[in-house]
Amino acid sequence: MRHPVFFFSRNFENALINPDNPHILKPHLLCAAWEKPLTEEDAHFFGDTFSQEVAELEKEGKLKRRGEHWYLSPGVTYPAQGINIRSTSTKNFALIDTSQGYELLETIESSFAFSQVHPGAIYLHQGESYLIIGLDLERRVALASPTDAPYYTQAKEITDIRIIRANQEKVCSGVRVYFGEAEVTTTVIGFKKKMQFTEEVIGEERLDLPTQRFLTQALWCDIPQKAVDRIAEVGLDFAGGLHAAEHAAISMLPLFALCDRNDIGGVSAPFHIDTGKAQIFIYDAYPGGIGIAEKGFEMIAELWRATLKTIEGCPCRDGCPGCVHSPKCGNNNEPLDKKAALILLQELQPLEIARKQKRMTK
Ligand SMILES: [Zn+2]
Ligand SMILES: [Zn+2]
Structure with a gap:
């Protein structure tokens, strides 16, 4: 809202769908088979993973092969009925x-x-x-x-992300950015009751719920050593800076990927077990992924630029819902360090912009 010209001049044509996502493709293959038995030639319409998914559906007993054709198994009734058009999951x-x-x-x-x-x-x-x-x-x-x-509740959850494999990588502003598959595990461990308007915490309760895990697509990036050094020099909180930058990037990504911020998740870690270094992850909150992180990977330079602009342009001192606070943070927006995030994002800009920014902060 602070940058109306930027906002309203955006191209809004980035509706995303990932037809190769098995969670999307498989139910559609069943629907197609309901209309007309599938044949090898249908790979032409359904893409490279067609044969693999058909084989899996056969194994699951949902399709039956007769000669050159795959038919719906006798027990499967009107598959379109079971498809959720608002998400990839049917559960x-x-x-x-x-x-x-x-x-x-x-x-x-x-x-x-x-x-x-x-x-x-x-x-x-x-x-x-x-x-x-x-x-x-x-x-x-x-x-x-x-x-x-008179209160609302805020869940507290622990989210972990493990890298399965990087499918693409590139260097942007001197740091490596990756796109690939990841496994996300989330455990909701409790919740806080907060008074409306005053935000006063009036109660906290623990919950005992099972851990949920799903495979999805994610982008992750290294952190410039210069940012690490500069943050240490001025004695700011590095973990808080990573976390704040992650939140702000997640709030900006919907501008590029036409999605809701609830469609995206993030994790930041000063030390990630799979890479042995500091990392920011942004992932699709839907099993299999729907192409949001992929879009973010493609437009990473623009994403970092918009994120820096948002934090910089926010008049608050230590962070607010307009910049680095997230309404869905599983960690109650702790720790957050807006100034450290600023340094981090400055170092993530292409050289010319970074130089200009540094002059401005001096
Ligand atoms: Zn703010
Ligand atoms: Zn958070």
Whole structure:
């Protein structure tokens, strides 16, 4: 909002879909087979992974081969019905209003369910507050009842990311940036109750929920040594700087990838176990990935530039929701160091911009 010209002059043509994502492709192959038996020639329409996915569906017993054709197995009925058009996953939780004869309010994707509809959570549905009074993991049902509680809840979660493999890499402003596959594990360990408007913490509860894991696509980048040195020189918090830069980048990426910030996740680590060094990760929050991190990898220079501009242009002193705070941070926005993030992002700019920036901060 502070840069309306930039915002409104954006091209908005970047609608993303990743048709090679097996979570998207496989259900579509079943739908196609319902219309007309599949043949080898259909690889022409469904891409390079066609044969592999068809073989898997055959193994899973959903397709049956007869001669040159694959047919739907007899037990499979109208596959389109089981496809979720809003996400890659078909496993949703139903949110049920217990006060209205157990009416279905909405469905929530399973990857968000634990952080949004855990027992004790306040959930907003069409502007109304609901208290979650039960979560049945087996039947995938969350029970809610209307509430006028003056507080909201914020889940605390631990997220870990492991690199499976880098598929692409490039050097941007002197640092290496990678794009590839990663495994994300998340455990929701508790939540805080915060008063509306004052943000005062009035309670904290622990939760015992199973760890969720999924494979997805991610981009990650090295951190310029100069940034590490400069941050140490002035005695700022390096981990807080990484975390703040990650948050701000996640809030900017939707401008480039046309997505919601809930579609993206991030992890920053001063020391990552797979690389042995400091790293910022940005990943697609959907199993298999939908192309967001890939877009971010493509446009990484623009992303760093927009992120720097946002932090720089924010009039707050130590960080606010307009720059480095994230509403969905699993770590309650701690630690964050806005000034360290500024240095980090300056060092991530192409040389000419970086020089200009440094003169300005002096
Ligand atoms: Zn701010
Ligand atoms: Zn965070």
